[in-house]
Amino acid sequence: MDDLLAWVTDPDAGWSVGTFGALAEFLRDPDEPASVSRTPGRATVVTTRGGVDVHPTGDVVPLAWERRAGDSWSQAVALCMPADGAGRSVITELGPDVDALRPEDRDAVLVDLGVGAPHLAACVRTSDAALLASLRAVEGRPLAEAGAVAGLLVEAGPHRVFRTAVARLEVFTPIPPPDGTSPDGPHTHLLPRLLAAGRTHAATDPIPAGRAPGATLHLPHPTRTVEGRPIPPRPEHHRRAQETLVRYGEPSAVTARAAVAEALATSAEPPPWALSRDHRATVELALRQAEELEPTHPHLGAWRARVPRERSESEGQPLTHDPAQG
Structure with a gap:
């Protein structure tokens, strides 16, 4: 998985x-000073705003997907670990x-907030004596029964430390x-x-049964920043992302995406199978990518006339953002 660890040191990629x-979530600006470390099986990056350390274990299964996000698309790879x-x-x-x-x-x-996920310790870290006293006063209680602690956390702003077996x-x-x-x-x-x-992930994430996302890589978008702002096209980012999607x-x-890409390249209009419900989302993704990366594609207009653009409920959200997470 060294190819996935390489994304840790890429400032255009995000992690959650x-x-x-x-x-x-960890994101950083391309010109933001950062301390970067790579050792066999591990990659770490730290800035003045946060950091991420990824160290996959032998039982990790990477799983990649792409889907509509806002008026564009997003691509991600989850490092799926046993949810036991x-x-x-x-x-x-x-x-x-x-x-x-x-x-x-x-x-x-370090204080674990006890969110109840089998794979995760969601913690805060502090040296603030008053905050520690408040947390110790509710130790052993579920977070939902901890009274004013949530407000105290907002006021004190301690570091947050989210840990799994792989990140x-x-x-x-x-x-x-x-x-x-x-x-x-x-x-x-x-x-x-x-x-x-009691879920370990959103229902839209295709995580296999019995597994949970130990960490998720949000692949760089070729024409948008992670906040969704348009930027000049970066075809190399798209090529790398597609290679990752094919591999994981x-x-x-992967088969459906290849079939749609071949049809769009060779057919002036979408064949009947491409208009089926089973292929609708894949075709929509292919058309969005063509519109942003190949706007003069000779077949794009006819395909889009048969497949009207679908509006996503997450219009305006950052491309790494899962709308279900608020």
Whole structure:
């Protein structure tokens, strides 16, 4: 999986670690100073706003997919790990964070918020005596029964540390209030209503049964920033992403994508099978990609006339963002 680890050091790629209702995301600007480390089987990058460390284990199964996002598309690879861990379901103090990505953070205390996901420890890290006292006062309780702790976390803004067996993602930026917006760059989502569903991932993610996403790579978009802003086309990014999708995608999805690409290249109008319900999403993706990367494609107009553009519910959302996560 060295090819996937190479994306950790790519500033155009994003990463997320979490579960349905509790998610940490790492993004960085292309010109943002960063400390980057690569060792066999491991890749780490740290900025002043956060960091991510990815170290796949031998039982990881990578799974790639692409789907509509906003008025464009997104592409991702989940590092699927066994979902048979013993994640905590109550607030638990873990002691000093000796594995912190930065040496200066290793004396601060790590507290697991107990989100109940089998594969995830969603933690906060702090040296704030008042916040630690408040967290210790509710230790052993589920987060949903911890009273004013959520408000105290927003006020204090401790580091967030989300850990699985294959990755660690740290966020140093402030926590926005409930009516605020997530900051650019690294940030977290914590939504108790979604956590109550007991899912490890959104229903739209094709994670195999018995597995959970230990970390998710959000592949760079060839014509948009991660926030969804248009940029000049980068065909090389699209080529690399497609190679990754072919290597790690579900075989049926890879076959369907290849068939649609061949039909679009050779047929002036979509053949009947391409208009079927089974191929609708794949055709829509191919047309969106052609519109942004090959707007003068000779068959694009006729195909689009037969396949009107579908509007996504996630219009305006960042391309790494799962609308279900809030």
